[in-house]
Amino acid sequence: MAVNGFRKLPSLASAARSVLPTRRPAARAGHTASAEGKVAGTGQLKRVSVEGNIAVGKSTFARLLQDAARGWEVVPEPVSKWQNVVADDAQFDGLGAQSPVSNLLQLMYEDPARWAYTFQTFSCTSRLSTQLRPPPPGRSPPVRVYERSVYSDRYIFALTMFELGFINAAEWAVYQNWHSFLVEQFGPRVQLEGIIYLRAPPEICMKRLHKRGRKEEKDIDLAYLQKLHAQHEKWLKDRKTRVHFEHLKRVPVLVLDAGLAFDRDAEVQRRFIEQVGTFFGDL
Ligand SMILES: Nc1ncnc2c1ncn2[C@@H]1O[C@H](COP(=O)(O)OP(=O)(O)OP(=O)(O)O)[C@@H](O)[C@H]1O
Numbered sequence: 654m655a656v657n658g659f660r661k662l663p664s665l666a667s668a669a670r671s672v673l674p675t676r677r678p679a680a681r682a683g684h685t686a687s688a689e690g691k692v693a694g695t696g697q698l699k700r701v702s703v704e705g706n707i708a709v710g711k712s713t714f715a716r717l718l719q720d721a722a723r724g725w726e727v728v729p730e731p732v733s734k735w736q737n738v739v740a741d742d743a744q745f746d747g748l749g750a751q752s753p754v755s756n757l758l759q760l761m762y763e764d765p766a767r768w769a770y771t772f773q774t775f776s777c778t779s780r781l782s783t784q785l786r787p788p789p790p791g792r793s794p795p796v797r798v799y800e801r802s803v804y805s806d807r808y809i810f811a812l813t814m815f816e817l818g819f820i821n822a823a824e825w826a827v828y829q830n831w832h833s834f835l836v837e838q839f840g841p842r843v844q845l846e847g848i849i850y851l852r853a854p855p856e857i858c859m860k861r862l863h864k865r866g867r868k869e870e871k872d873i874d875l876a877y878l879q880k881l882h883a884q885h886e887k888w889l890k891d892r893k894t895r896v897h898f899e900h901l902k903r904v905p906v907l908v909l910d911a912g913l914a915f916d917r918d919a920e921v922q923r924r925f926i927e928q929v930g931t932f933f934g935d936l
């Protein structure tokens with residue numbers, strides 16, 4: 654039975670109240686070509702994450718960037734890994750694929766008090782491996798754009814799960830120790846040179862979430878999106894979240910108004926690409 658733990662547990666309610674060939678017309682306008690040149694000229698890989706609330710449009714925006722300039726490579730969030738957790742010793746099906754043992758995303762939404770900690774350890778390691786993955790052969794893109802990062806794993810989601818009581822004090826201490834240790838071990842390889850914050854009211858995210866209709870998310874309520882929104886604002890707009898990595902304290906953040914129709918309005922797309930190009934160029 655899919656009972657939504659986020660609604661069921663009282664702690665939530667109370668806590669929550671308190672680059673490829675240029676293809677698109679926007680890119681053909683010439684903005685990305687010059688922006689791309691600026692970045693490419695530095696000869697150094699820049700790593701940027703796109704952050705924002707659930708369903709704000711990160712994947713949609715990432716596709717826009719991917720299509721905009723040859724030197725921008727988008728690395729998607731590894732959601733399907735969370736939906737299809739495979740054990741190392743899993744059996745192979747007749748077609749040579751490993752059978753998934755569970756859908757951790759669904760478990761986490763159904764019973765967050767039981768699964769939030771497990772989810773955060775898995776989401777974070779899968780993000781780490783995504784961030785460490787080398788570029789495709791023959792391509793050394795000047796800008797890699799990640800959908801979320803090991804930093805939002807901690808400073809948005811794990812922190813929220815702790816504040817809502819779904820991760821207990823012992824689990825939170827273990828997670829933080831483990832996160833700091835791993836991130837410090839990988840050092841510059843998992844650092845970000847910039848962050849793009851797609852910012853929109855939670856009510857808009859709720860509408861988009863319903864429009865997308867991902868089955869695991871069907872019972873997410875507005876209070877949860879409001880809580881995540883406040884966490885994003887504190888970290889990326891007010892810069893009041895206490896972060897534990899020196900480079901992250903100074904990382905430049907580009908805030909974009911994601912309430913706009915950047916999914917279909919060519920003028921908004923052109924403006925966003927131009928702003929992003931300038932931002933990348935300045936990193
Ligand atoms: N600017 C926009 N205006 C209206 N609808 C949008 C906009 N951007 C995205 N959408 C729609 O909103 C839904 C969610 O978008 P998308 O999957 O890109 O979100 P996301 O931020 O990547 O989600 P998640 O947090 O789950 O990774 C999709 O149905 C998409 O078509």
Ligand SMILES: Nc1nc(=O)c2ncn([C@H]3C[C@H](O)[C@@H](CO)O3)c2[nH]1
Pocket residue numbers: 707730732758761769772773776805806810811814870
């Ligand atoms: N608890 C939790 N921790 C995370 O680090 C995290 N990252 C993403 N998500 C959820 C949001 C979308 O439903 C879906 C796809 O983004 O996965 C997370 N949930």
